[in-house]
Amino acid sequence: MNEFAVLRPSSLREALNMKAKYGKRAKVLAGGTDLVVQLKRKNISTSVLIDISRLDELRFVKVDGHVIRIGTLTSHSKICSDPSLMRKAEPLCEACAQIGSPQIRNRGTIGGNLVNASPAADSALALLALGAEFVIESTAGQRIIPAQEFFLGPGETALRENELLTEIKFKALEPTEGGAFFKLGRRNALAISIASAAAWVKLSADFRVVEEAKVCLGAVAPVPLRAVRTEEMLKGVKVDSLELRDIEKSATEESSPITDIRSSAQYRRMVVGVLARRAVESALRRAAGQIDAGVSGGVVGCD
Numbered sequence: 001m002n003e004f005a006v007l008r009p010s011s012l013r014e015a016l017n018m019k020a021k022y023g024k025r026a027k028v029l030a031g032g033t034d035l036v037v038q039l040k041r042k043n044i045s046t047s048v049l050i051d052i053s054r055l056d057e058l059r060f061v062k063v064d065g066h067v068i069r070i071g072t073l074t075s076h077s078k079i080c081s082d083p084s085l086m087r088k089a090e091p092l093c094e095a096c097a098q099i100g101s102p103q104i105r106n107r108g109t110i111g112g113n114l115v116n117a118s119p120a121a122d123s124a125l126a127l128l129a130l131g132a133e134f135v136i137e138s139t140a141g142q143r144i145i146p147a148q149e150f151f152l153g154p155g156e157t158a159l160r161e162n163e164l165l166t167e168i169k170f171k172a173l174e175p176t177e178g179g180a181f182f183k184l185g186r187r188n189a190l191a192i193s194i195a196s197a198a199a200w201v202k203l204s205a206d207f208r209v210v211e212e213a214k215v216c217l218g219a220v221a222p223v224p225l226r227a228v229r230t231e232e233m234l235k236g237v238k239v240d241s242l243e244l245r246d247i248e249k250s251a252t253e254e255s256s257p258i259t260d261i262r263s264s265a266q267y268r269r270m271v272v273g274v275l276a277r278r279a280v281e282s283a284l285r286r287a288a289g290q291i292d293a294g295v296s297g298g299v300v301g302c303d
């Protein structure tokens, strides 16, 4: 690691002033589970580290009517064990419950997972499926962008050098809506996704027809991917006549994975279709009010 100065702002305002002053010369430290590894491996270097980990004003889960707001310093452990999120944000709880190990979930933050911008980032995929918006702040003010516009490439986001990601917002799941997240890693724990899928569906009031759907695929493209053709296939379809094999095939066709140390592209393509089918199936069951414990990735391993 190179030598750097560590700054510890005591408020968000102070942190934003530091960001404005140092710009890209400074790196932001939240939980450090990605950043410290990169600094130690000398993949990145910095002269200033802005340690925002003590800013409690960015650590919250709030349910404002139908809107859920999560501060970006909130840990994965807190999200997957928050009772107010269980039914209202199922895919996100499932994604956070499957990140790393208890230590990583206690230390790692949702903001860090998003800004690190790995195509395999588990919370990113769930938030894409939930149609989340990201609140970004600088000394010049606030802007809000859809999750889909935030990810530009591996490690690249729409965040400017003087900005911080401060909050995530999305609509709580309604009674006719359901969502699910599934991932496959090389082990059951402490494993970055080889491939992952998240789904969200909204059924008609009589639970018979799919009105809207989102299907998202992880680790199979340069960014967390919306499988838009698969989503179109689902819209307007009667639940009884839905061919889940077609969903699997379509998701596979929409993926464009690479081969790396974790998996071959061929295996990823095959697996992501299966995960998408399971996520859609589970989301449909949940939207129809059926309990599918044991079918989904499940909220397991939370502290």
Ligand SMILES: Cc1cc2nc3c(=O)[nH]c(=O)nc-3n(C[C@H](O)[C@H](O)[C@H](O)COP(=O)(O)OP(=O)(O)OC[C@H]3O[C@@H](n4cnc5c(N)ncnc54)[C@H](O)[C@@H]3O)c2cc1C
Pocket (backbone or CB within 6 Å): 027, 028, 029, 030, 031, 032, 033, 034, 035, 036, 037, 072, 073, 098, 099, 100, 101, 104, 107, 108, 109, 110, 111, 112, 113, 114, 115, 116, 120, 121, 122, 123, 159, 163, 164, 165, 166, 190, 191, 192, 193
């Ligand atoms: C052993 C291990 C296992 C892991 N397993 C998984 C896994 O299963 N799934 C998964 O998705 N990830 C996994 N990760 C990756 C990592 O734990 C997560 O991405 C974590 O959420 C990062 O959060 P952090 O708070 O530690 O981020 P940091 O390391 O502190 O920061 C990450 C990046 O985000 C920037 N940043 C952080 N917060 C903000 C903010 N509010 N505004 C602007 N920039 C910000 C930092 O400058 C840095 O560039 C794993 C990591 C390890 C070491």
